[in-house]
Amino acid sequence: MDPEIPYLLLTPGPLSTSRTVREAMLHDYSTWDVDYNAQVNEIRQRLVRLATVESGADETGQPEDYTTVLMQGSGTFSVEATIGSVIPPDGKLLVISNGKYGARVAEITRRLNIPLVEYIQPEVSPPDLGELQDKLNADPDITHVAMVHCETTTGMLNPAAEVGRIVKQAGKIYIVDAMSSFGGYPMSMESLSADYLISSANKCIEGVPGFGFIIANRKHLEATQGWARSLSFDLHDQWQEMEKNQGKWRYTSPTHVVLAFLQALKELAAEGGIPARHARYTENQQTLVTGLRKLGLKMLLSDDCHSVIITSIIYPDSDRFHFQDFYDRMKSKRFVLYPGKVSQSDTFRIGNIGHVFVDDIHLLVKTIRKTLEEMGVTLSPPE
Numbered sequence: 001m002d003p004e005i006p007y008l009l010l011t012p013g014p015l016s017t018s019r020t021v022r023e024a025m026l027h028d029y030s031t032w033d034v035d036y037n038a039q040v041n042e043i044r045q046r047l048v049r050l051a052t053v054e055s056g057a058d059e060t061g062q063p064e065d066y067t068t069v070l071m072q073g074s075g076t077f078s079v080e081a082t083i084g085s086v087i088p089p090d091g092k093l094l095v096i097s098n099g100k101y102g103a104r105v106a107e108i109t110r111r112l113n114i115p116l117v118e119y120i121q122p123e124v125s126p127p128d129l130g131e132l133q134d135k136l137n138a139d140p141d142i143t144h145v146a147m148v149h150c151e152t153t154t155g156m157l158n159p160a161a162e163v164g165r166i167v168k169q170a171g172k173i174y175i176v177d178a179m180s181s182f183g184g185y186p187m188s189m190e191s192l193s194a195d196y197l198i199s200s201a202n203k204c205i206e207g208v209p210g211f212g213f214i215i216a217n218r219k220h221l222e223a224t225q226g227w228a229r230s231l232s233f234d235l236h237d238q239w240q241e242m243e244k245n246q247g248k249w250r251y252t253s254p255t256h257v258v259l260a261f262l263q264a265l266k267e268l269a270a271e272g273g274i275p276a277r278h279a280r281y282t283e284n285q286q287t288l289v290t291g292l293r294k295l296g297l298k299m300l301l302s303d304d305c306h307s308v309i310i311t312s313i314i315y316p317d318s319d320r321f322h323f324q325d326f327y328d329r330m331k332s333k334r335f336v337l338y339p340g341k342v343s344q345s346d347t348f349r350i351g352n353i354g355h356v357f358v359d360d361i362h363l364l365v366k367t368i369r370k371t372l373e374e375m376g377v378t379l380s381p382p383e
């Protein structure tokens, strides 16, 4: 662990970043200066490549068929911009949801008065593909389908590619919230059959918070002119500004965050791209789960649907365990954990993403063991 940082964030974003990413912010730029706009354009080109030829996925499309729009705000703002902009006035959205982030997509849709069908599954179950097919068959008015790739609520990895095939067979447009997984999993627009893929600066690319981005099928995005339900969140207008004015945003952009993000993209490439980053996160997650199981802790999800992004851990079965106390003690030992969000069981979460390495995880597991001992929480490790 970097001795200069007060603690390591083991959260799904904002997360721990490298010192060089943070240092990239030590410049003030004007938003319409060419030096700055060139960096914006470089980011946009790199993102399209990461979603196509540099995705690490088996199927990759051509970069020319896709484009990127950056949008100010947190990740949710980009989800809202997409939902509010790409569904035509007579469109209807099917949202597949098995967690809080899926529910948020549905909530955005309701607020925007866009006709909505919700397919809700329990938080510990992936969507059933047969049921999805039935929902699509039953309602020909559905024009778009949206789903979260890694449901950060639990850490569930949803079958986004399988769902994408069904969505495409049915002739619908597919929107994927890959907020917490893009950059950390090999995936391409082609391999997911995605028309729109949404993520943000402060997740697996390991930048700092301040904007999100949408990778879009160029043809589909072109057709959306005039559909946006709000001015600031008009995806088509934002895109046109970036295209025509070579990297200019409409309205003030988070210049320092943009610089940090370009640096983060360069560091992702230097690490060996998405496959290498995925391998690091996988090692982090497996080391964590193996270590915690040895202590006698249990995970919420079964291994077959578990992502490497974030892990939900069931509270130890002991009346000596209080999460806030555990959290404070862990923080004083320089690890910041994340509370749980699921409704059906008491859990806390540990993120495996960010500038976090396997040695950090070994130290983390040791620190958890010591902390539980200190609290008088006894566990029964497996034989």
Ligand SMILES: *Cc1c(COP(=O)(O)O)cnc(C)c1O
Pocket (backbone or CB within 6 Å): 012, 013, 074, 075, 076, 077, 101, 148, 150, 151, 152, 177, 178, 179, 180, 200
């Ligand atoms: C982080 C995240 C978001 C966006 O959250 P913000 O707090 O708005 O940045 C959306 N969907 C998923 C799956 C996420 O993990």
